[in-house]
Amino acid sequence: MSVFIDFDQSVYPFPAKPARLSSDEKEFYRQKIKSLLVEKNAVIVAHYYTDPEIQALAEETGGCVADSLEMARFGAKHSASTLVVAGVKFMGETAKILSPEKQVLMPTLEAQCSLDIGCPEEEFIHFCDEHPDRTVVVYANTSAAVKARADWVVTSSIAVELIEHLDSLGEKIIWAPDRHLGRYVQQQTGADILCWQGACIVHDEFKTQSLEKMKALYPEAAVLVHPESPQAIVDLADAVGSTSQLIKAAQNLPNPLMIVATDKGIFYKMQQACPEKTLYIAPTAGEGATCRTCAHCPWMAMNGLKAIADALEGNSQDHQIHVSEILREKALRPLNKMLDFAESLK
Numbered sequence: 294m295s296v297f298i299d300f301d302q303s304v305y306p307f308p309a310k311p312a313r314l315s316s317d318e319k320e321f322y323r324q325k326i327k328s329l330l331v332e333k334n335a336v337i338v339a340h341y342y343t344d345p346e347i348q349a350l351a352e353e354t355g356g357c358v359a360d361s362l363e364m365a366r367f368g369a370k371h372s373a374s375t376l377v378v379a380g381v382k383f384m385g386e387t388a389k390i391l392s393p394e395k396q397v398l399m400p401t402l403e404a405q406c407s408l409d410i411g412c413p414e415e416e417f418i419h420f421c422d423e424h425p426d427r428t429v430v431v432y433a434n435t436s437a438a439v440k441a442r443a444d445w446v447v448t449s450s451i452a453v454e455l456i457e458h459l460d461s462l463g464e465k466i467i468w469a470p471d472r473h474l475g476r477y478v479q480q481q482t483g484a485d486i487l488c489w490q491g492a493c494i495v496h497d498e499f500k501t502q503s504l505e506k507m508k509a510l511y512p513e514a515a516v517l518v519h520p521e522s523p524q525a526i527v528d529l530a531d532a533v534g535s536t537s538q539l540i541k542a543a544q545n546l547p548n549p550l551m552i553v554a555t556d557k558g559i560f561y562k563m564q565q566a567c568p569e570k571t572l573y574i575a576p577t578a579g580e581g582a583t584c585r586t587c588a589h590c591p592w593m594a595m596n597g598l599k600a601i602a603d604a605l606e607g608n609s610q611d612h613q614i615h616v617s618e619i620l621r622e623k624a625l626r627p628l629n630k631m632l633d634f635a636e637s638l639k
């Protein structure tokens with residue numbers, strides 16, 4: 294069977310962006326959210342790719358802004374009875390799987406991910422069943438049902454280490470869903486990996502020739518690349534890593550200028566980490582072409598202030614994450630293995 298499932302925009306059109314708010318409206322919702330968080334014993338768990346005003350609000354209110362691994366850890370450990378997950382749906386599901394006793398709300402349940410969409414449960418289970426000799430490792434960017442079929446869940450921040458570990462045990466791997474991250478991990482570890490062919494619509498769009506030209510224009514710059522990007526982009530990188538690893542690289546590399554090939558939402562925390570450095574986004578459009586995502590995940594962009602206030606007000610079920618207990622128990626096992634493995638690396 295084919296394992297290439299391309300992201301079809303005619304089937305999954307990009308979502309509409311939240312309506313723009315005036316500065317008075319923004320302030321109104323910020324204050325409303327702050328008091329609702331206290332009233333509901335809730336905390337915001339936000340991803341680096343959400344808009345700066347959401348990240349700022351999470352920080353101000355004692356929440357977290359992090360990569361997908363740290364979001365999972367933070368939500369599971371926090372004492373709040375409600376988690377407001379500002380990110381995409383798999384992040385909300387992960388939070389619910391790890392903390393079934395907590396209410397998990399999302400600004401919108403329509404915040405998807407092309408990797409999750411591109412790895413449907415039935416096809417994936419069939420694929421795994423065809424290769425029973427392989428250990429199944431799935432990226433966190435998958436549905437609860439796909440996680441439930443896996444032996445391990447992993448995020449980009451520990452993917453190389455986990456695959457190195459499994460390879461040292463002589464295990465052959467099924468990797469899903471991101472083909473670029475799968476190839477990167479295979480090259481780093483030399484492991485025997487059979488890869489599902491999904492892709493991230495944001496990272497898939499970075500353009501090699503335009504990046505080469507930008508490097509030539511700014512010879513003092515370092516290029517930072519998330520491994521969901523195509524091979525030719527990774528080849529131009531000075532540092533390759535997960536979102537949190539790229540923020541550290543921006544801090545540690547001596548270069549005064551960074552060209553960054555990942556979602557531009559990361560600039561909020563990256564600039565905080567190294568205020569003296571100049572940050573440019575890597576080009577997403579070739580000559581004469583226009584970009585589709587333009588380096589900002591259309592689903593992450595759905596996490597607006599009004600939607601967070603609506604979720605906390607609890608007027609509808611449209612914000613609540615539900616995962617059936619049978620599915621949760623199955624998906625919990627590979628997720629806990631990931632958290633234990635991450636802990637052992639510390």
Ligand code: 13P
Nearest residue numbers: 360361362448449535536
């Ligand atoms: P991180 O695991 O680095 O947070 O990445 C998640 C993601 O969706 C990248 O596109």
Ligand code: SF4
Nearest residue numbers: 381406407493495590
């Ligand atoms: Fe998914 Fe890509 Fe958006 Fe990350 S940036 S959530 S991988 S579509």
